[in-house]
Amino acid sequence: MQKKILIVEDEKDIVKMLEYNLKKEGFRTTIAWDGQEALTKAEREKPDLILLDLMLPEKDGFEVCSSLKKNSYTATIPIIMLTAKSQEADKIVGLELGADDYITKPFSVRELIARIKAVLRRRTEKEKESEVIQKGILTVDCGKIQVEVNQKPVELTAKEFELLKTLIKAKGRVLSRDYLLDTIWGYDRASEIETRTVDVHIRSLRKKLKSAAKYIVTVKQYGYRFEEPSEKS
Ligand code: CA
Numbered sequence: 414m415q416k417k418i419l420i421v422e423d424e425k426d427i428v429k430m431l432e433y434n435l436k437k438e439g440f441r442t443t444i445a446w447d448g449q450e451a452l453t454k455a456e457r458e459k460p461d462l463i464l465l466d467l468m469l470p471e472k473d474g475f476e477v478c479s480s481l482k483k484n485s486y487t488a489t490i491p492i493i494m495l496t497a498k499s500q501e502a503d504k505i506v507g508l509e510l511g512a513d514d515y516i517t518k519p520f521s522v523r524e525l526i527a528r529i530k531a532v533l534r535r536r537t538e539k540e541k542e543s544e545v546i547q548k549g550i551l552t553v554d555c556g557k558i559q560v561e562v563n564q565k566p567v568e569l570t571a572k573e574f575e576l577l578k579t580l581i582k583a584k585g586r587v588l589s590r591d592y593l594l595d596t597i598w599g600y601d602r603a604s605e606i607e608t609r610t611v612d613v614h615i616r617s618l619r620k621k622l623k624s625a626a627k628y629i630v631t632v633k634q635y636g637y638r639f640e641e642p643s644e645k646s
Pocket of ligand 1: 423466467
């Protein structure tokens with residue numbers, strides 16, 4: 414089936430160029446001209462991926478991204494941010510809000526298409542794994558993307574969920590920040606700022622997991638591992 418891409422951008426020329434090239438690559442497209450329309454269309458049309466411009470009228474791309482990730486109907490839709498800003502700080506904010514990738518204008522169409530395909534490929538691989546994992550007081554449903562602690566649902570962002578699942582699947586092995594960035598965010602050569610993204614997400618994940626936070630263990634100077642609960646806990 415053709416994948417549908419939601420283009421969120423207010424500049425007509427860029428929209429036209431994106432539409433033309435994405436259709437040529439076999440994608441279906443739909444357009445939102447401002448942040449509010451983006452939220453409505455994302456929920457109603459369930460696109461496979463969102464290309465999100467940062468500079469938008471009404472709500473900016475950061476606001477849109479964080480609203481999408483907070484809404485359980487749209488939280489798992491991958492997002493690639495488009496922006497004229499090349500500042501490192503913007504990139505970090507975008508990734509921390511849960512964007513999957515980031516591309517700076519002006520970009521080449523070939524590069525953008527390659528990134529879109531990479532993000533979609535990662536998503537498809539993830540969808541294949543639908544199983545329920547039980548670890549002590551923690552239940553992780555990989556198909557429904559739901560987490561429970563002591564049978565009570567816990568709301569995680571898409572990235573927090575991936576982080577938790579990746580740690581559990583490593584079966585107690587220590588995972589470095591670089592490895593996690595590569596696997597979850599798709600960055601193979603991370604800067605120091607980017608590796609901090611992992612810590613930020615771990616911190617918020619632990620907060621949400623409350624009494625199950627003890628399963629995520631920090632290994633100083635290296636990374637994190639999942640501590641298998643003993644039979645009794
Ligand atoms: Ca714009």
